Amino acid sequence: MTETQAAASALLAANRRRRSIRRWIAIGTLPLTLFALFFVGKIVSMYALAHQSISAYVVDDYAGSETAARGLEFANWFEAFKAPFDIGTALAGAEELPAARAKLEESLALATGLEQCTVRINLALVIERQGDAAREDGDGEAAAVFYSEALTVSAETPEECSSDEAQEQSSDPDRDMQQTKEDTEDRLKQKQQEQEQQQPQQPEEEQQQHDPTPSEDKLDELKEKLEQGQEERDQQGQGDEPGGSGTDKPW
Template sequence: MSTTPWVRRRRRLLLASALPVLLVLLLALKLLSLPVLTSSAGGAHESGDGAGVRTAGERLGIVDIVQRWRAPYVEGTGRAMEGDLEGGRRDLELALGRTGNPQDDCTVRTNLVLTIERQSDAAGEAGDTEGEKKIAEEALALIEGGPEGCLDGSADGNGGEAGQKQQESKQRLEEKTQPEEGDGEDEEQDPSKDDSEGEGEDPQKDEKQKQLEEKNKAGQGDAETKKKIDEAEESNGGDYAEKPW
């Protein structure tokens, strides 16, 4: 028995009306899921649970079709907290490219800067001083390229927190890019001094003075190394900007 034209039209109408209903259901699911996932990400961040932050970011990627920067931002922050600096940087760079306003840009940019700073720290700890300086310069360029009101915290979207973290990071990064004290300076002689000033001095005294100066330099180097390690430890997961959870 063949289907009548009226029945076929009714079926087509039912199929056509099912699509909008499905879209409404998906939108409702997204709206219901977002607060749960963002709350989960915030709780994981406060407890220093990088894996929890990353997992929340992965789930956000499934439901968040409007703020497309949010999922890679949360996921990248989680990866960086876990120690996966390369993966975290990749996700945060993706998130930065998806932001649509200065406040979101500043939020993502802050965590990206902190992640790159930790990459610079890792290079320094591995003895790669050239790489440490190069990566630090990349982070500084990112800070300088931020939107107006980001660095000073006046319009960073985080109540000044993101701007403060960037300022602190900038200070540490600038120390990395400056030449070490004494580089090339000790080799130059003061032209106003006459060589005759040293004539008649005790050679043994000169040798002791030289040894003392070398010890002082070594002590300064150890202090600088300890300072860098302490700063690297302080810039772990807890330094990342919390919002927008």
């Protein structure tokens, strides 16, 4: 083999080694590449679906808003509280209050720090509307329970939710969270008082029936009846013939 042939053979061998190395590098980095592509796609789709959900909600397309928000549930690793929050808000708009409350409670369990602020406001409003619905159905007792639950949710809002930073993170920047919280609590307290005032009072006769201790007037009345009955029996006994039965008449 000539020197030229030897050099060409060495060059070919080196090229094969480089191609082999590049191939194994590509195979080894393929999972990282795919993950990076998935990560970027997830971020882009998350913002796109969130924007679509908000846009649909603004125009009262609650079904469309819910559909877009449910798309956020897939691989819900980033800001996990937002998917159930958006779904619950859309369901609330459609007046599906029990389902909306369940989703918002799920969101609250996933929220941390300032994330709780908006979730608590919407959850309290949904529970308040449950109370309004119960009141319209004539169930004042259930309405009072709902109002109490809503007031508790609002009252447990962290103090930092009144900060400017919390306001900047609000799902509705045009809504003052602190003012909304105060207005909600004032409204709930007023509704609670109204329900307490509207609770029917137990009639006096019914209270006496449930009261095991007879009143003094009742005792006097019963004593008078007993004495009158005894006088009637004495009179009847005087007129009966010997050997009569002497059975008392029921009174």
